[in-house]
Amino acid sequence: MNPDRAITFDPAENSPMDCQFMLSQLVVPRPIAMVSTRSPEGIANIAPMSYYLPVTGDPMLVAITMGLREDGGLKHTYRNAMALGDFVINVTTEEFRDQIEVVAIEGPAESDEFELTGWTPVPATKVSSPAIGEALARLECEVRQVVDLGTPGVPFGEVHLVVAEVVWVTYDEQILNERGRIDPLRLGAIGRLGLRSFLRTVEEGTYFLPRVPWAEFVAARNGGDQEGGADGGGNDGDGGDT
Numbered sequence: 001m002n003p004d005r006a007i008t009f010d011p012a013e014n015s016p017m018d019c020q021f022m023l024s025q026l027v028v029p030r031p032i033a034m035v036s037t038r039s040p041e042g043i044a045n046i047a048p049m050s051y052y053l054p055v056t057g058d059p060m061l062v063a064i065t066m067g068l069r070e071d072g073g074l075k076h077t078y079r080n081a082m083a084l085g086d087f088v089i090n091v092t093t094e095e096f097r098d099q100i101e102v103v104a105i106e107g108p109a110e111s112d113e114f115e116l117t118g119w120t121p122v123p124a125t126k127v128s129s130p131a132i133g134e135a136l137a138r139l140e141c142e143v144r145q146v147v148d149l150g151t152p153g154v155p156f157g158e159v160h161l162v163v164a165e166v167v168w169v170t171y172d173e174q175i176l177n178e179r180g181r182i183d184p185l186r187l188g189a190i191g192r193l194g195l196r197s198f199l200r201t202v203e204e205g206t207y208f209l210p211r212v213p214w215a216e217f218v219a220a221r222n223g224g225d226q227e228g229g230a231d232g233g234g235n236d237g238d239g240g241d242t
């Protein structure tokens, strides 16, 4: 960054909305969990959530922050997940691409987003929430912990960080490569960029970097004529770390 062009942003001098918009534009690209739930009254609900992260593998945990609706109420997704204790994360891929903003419309609790989108509700294997039949991959989740964060009652402030255990995973074999591993291009996940912009996983935008063991890395840096230090234990380049 050229220091002469540097623009600064002090959270203390900005509104909660501007602070959140800054996060939304600079913490990018984000994965989008297409979260499907069901209300105690039996109404199915779908909402995209991109304040979403993988947490750990044992137990297999994910976390999503669910904020307030524009009317100040709780998101239906949050209410449903609290009431029934589970939800399904359908991985957002090309299949959902044109309707992400449709399911983000904050409609009344009686509106069933499966009807709005034409997506097909299918039963999940381990949880009571419905899954989306068109999803190429889905994670069935049970709520384990909720951390209330942000300023209560303030839009863009109050959020509920929902930590959930993934109790079942289902994916379509069409997303596998010849070695039986999930191929990012075949999955075709859609990411969120700042505000209304999205990102497609396409070949010209993706690239591969090999992971080399420390000794090999040092040897290559030194022109291959010196021994490196302890072996960092590299891998084949497409797995093994976060």
Ligand SMILES: Cc1cc2nc3c(=O)[nH]c(=O)nc-3n(C[C@H](O)[C@H](O)[C@H](O)COP(=O)(O)O)c2cc1C
Residues within 6 Å of the ligand: 032, 045, 046, 047, 048, 049, 050, 051, 052, 064, 065, 066, 067, 068, 069, 074, 075, 076, 077, 078, 100, 101, 103, 104, 105, 106, 107, 192
């Ligand atoms: C791509 C995208 C990502 C979003 N991520 C989140 C999020 O992580 N948390 C959240 O509370 N709302 C998020 N929203 C807004 C909700 O999807 C929206 O408020 C939705 O209508 C909530 O529906 P519900 O009240 O039926 O749960 C996002 C919207 C979009 C378009």
